[in-house]
Amino acid sequence: MKLILKIILFNLLLNNLLDCKMDKMLNVPTKRWKDKKIKLSKVPQQMNKQMGVVNTIGVKPIGYELDGDIKVFKLIAQPVEKYFTDAIDVNEHYIPKHNLYTNRMKSIKKKVRVWGYNGSMPGPTIEVFKGDRVRIIFKNELPEPSSIHWHGIELPNSQDGSGGVTEPPVEPGESKIYEFTFHQEGTFLYHSGFNMMKQDMYGLSGVIVVHPKEYKKKIDKDFVILLQEWVFLPGNKNPNLASMDFNWFTFNGLVAPSIPALTIKKGERMRIRFGNLSMHSHPIHIHGYSMPWVGTDGGPIPENSVFNVSTINIPPGATRDLEFVAWNPGIWRIHCHKLHHIVNSHAEIPMTIMPRGGMFTFLYVIDDKNEKWVHPSQINKCSNKFSKSLFSDKRNILSNTKEVLKQEDSISKDTDIKKDENESNTKNIIFNNANT
């Protein structure tokens, strides 16, 4: 009996020692993630106040205060502990029950220790208008120096946020003020500008949306998705920052099945803005649509150069905007087409039928009226005026199939009349010519 007890105790001791050793090998020491001596500020008051129209799914918005004409934002770099997924499928209720494959593995929970701004990872989306002057008060509550780089923004060199180059990095506990004007429009990024390989990959990143003073066509829903990738060794909450064998892939700091669907009503115009602050490109595919690619991190694409895509490749450090009318109702997959990127922690789970994971969510286009399916090309046949109204007026035509058929009918009659007119005109011309 004593011998058995001794063996158990010896095993426990050995395991403990091994665990400690593994811990040292695998874990980033807590003090490097969070300095206990730095008291973390409360979330700034402007957080959670909607300041514009974009919806960065899963990320709280940030408002601003006004100092004269200057919009004042506060960004506090902080350690953040959060779930990539709590294993609850947030979109399952959209899927018809009889389509669900029930005999499958359940998702695993994933809690992580990362870095973010104002308690959020990624940081809140900064939303402004072209011509706005902003003041951004940056406070560093991380255990090491940091700075913020405004990625893609044309501004004075002194405001670029390249810590150690254009400015001394901001020491732990200290603050700095950035102030500049937005002269461009489009989708841009912000991220740490100091010790970037570590700090950006630890999550210090966010999106900037600069609206034009007025859009040519009203956008009903404007979504932002930031792409990031991570290495987590088994059972570890801290990302392994030295490896490039990424095994977790996030939209806005979440993985499926915890990424909420992009929901929109049929006929509404939507924009989806992707930003990539990971180390690889991600070809994001959306089912059911081919969509005009309308913007990059260089701003809007000129109208005569816009073309349609069903997969949009987003390189590291770039943004891509799609804008289209949600004409096609149903539940459509949105996912990275590097299929390793739609599996969570491939190192941990034996290969089998997986639930949804990684960069994977849905475009859910609600059709209240449950009408007969009509392809836009069937409508385009009707008339130019008709098709134009489809893409400019959400209340219109698509919601009324009968109207479509009626129009098709009258158009074909119209065409017949015009054909007759043309023929008689041709005859007249020939007749006239014959007379001269």
Ligand SMILES: [Cu+2]
């Ligand atoms: Cu990918």
